[in-house]
Amino acid sequence: MDYIEREKISTKSSLISIFTNTFLAVLKIAIGFFTNSMAILADGLDTATDILTSFMTLIAGKISNKPPDLKHPYGHERAETIATKVVSLIIIYAGFEVLINSINRLIKKDVIIENALFVVIIAFISVITKFILYKYRLSVGKKIESNAIIADALNMRNDIFTSSSVLIGMVALYFTGIWWLDSAIAIFVSFMIIKTGFEQFMESSSEFMESSPELKDIYDIVIEETKKMKCAKNPHKIRARKFGYKIFIDMHLELPPEITVKEANDICAKLESKIKEKKKNIRDIVIHIEPYGNAEKECFGIDSNNIKDLREE
Structure with missing residues (x-):
């Protein structure tokens, strides 16, 4: 529309x-x-x-x-x-x-x-x-x-x-x-x-404050769709925000370190398309690529480990 x-x-x-x-x-x-x-x-x-x-x-x-x-x-x-x-x-x-x-x-x-x-x-x-x-x-x-x-x-x-x-x-x-x-x-x-x-x-x-209850479902969708991707691992630092009826998502994703930039882009584009199919009002997804096992201290955002705590709130 x-x-x-x-x-x-x-x-x-x-x-x-x-x-x-x-x-x-x-x-x-x-x-x-x-x-x-x-x-x-x-x-x-x-x-x-x-x-x-x-x-x-x-x-x-x-x-x-x-x-x-x-x-x-x-x-x-x-x-x-x-x-x-x-x-x-x-x-x-x-x-x-x-x-x-x-x-x-x-x-x-x-x-x-x-x-x-x-x-x-x-x-x-x-x-x-x-x-x-x-x-x-x-x-x-x-x-x-x-x-x-x-x-x-x-x-x-x-x-x-x-x-x-x-x-x-x-x-x-x-x-x-x-x-x-x-x-x-x-x-x-x-x-x-x-x-x-x-x-x-x-x-x-x-x-x-970007803590709308609707966003809990968005985090579930992002994590579930990432699990279905063949090479993608560990979706983390997932942050969704609402602007009226539109939703914007930022996230980090681990991919094989040996693949090309084009291959990584194709994987991200496919993942973005799959997520948007589940929720039509998601307008944009920004994905930050990291190699497998990238060790960073993540201090904010949603991932597979803390999504359960979010659901219980």
Whole structure:
């Protein structure tokens, strides 16, 4: 998939998400003020953060889909990681705001819900809409291998649980009239919002620190494919890094000392091709050649000896 097609799919997905979430957010916040329900208002604010998330992924998608240039030889894909980091902080802030306001209302017993049936109806609409949007965004994210869109989809999956909680709680309030249920639900929603923001923050931090969980599979692929090569031995100093959806690999490899440069190059080219066949988003592999038994003190990188320790983490 080329840059233009990827950007087109990403833009369409983000615009659909923005318009759908805008409709839901306006509806929920309006109903929240109309009924004095903090629970549906909190759910509306959560949906409003989804608008921001989708808008950020839209902008980041346009930047990240630019091809590499002289200033950015690895490409622009980390724009998505930056967007995820910014959005995560906004989500965490929104969660704390909802939490503080809900606790204050609970302490003051300032809870009078009017027309609770409207809240139930809106919450039900939100659950159905969010489920459809979640499945759509997740499929798009996997198709174009965009971590930002996948993170946005997973956030929407959390919204399904959030809206479901509001729906169940408001049904209970409608039939029982228990005054504190609305604030209690809002507090629960706030924790869900904070949790989502924190997870996105940690995920983007891992990518900046080049310790993404996805890279564990990459190291397995490199070692397994090297074992299948006739002359290649001891793949070591293997280091993989993620730039958005692209992966770059550096590694050292031992080959027979008597072979020619052309033969060594042919072996490396074949190994590179085999590795890329296993993972399509691997864009480049740099292989440093060493003779058999080359004694070097390796202080970093992955090899056959420490790959087990990585899997256990």
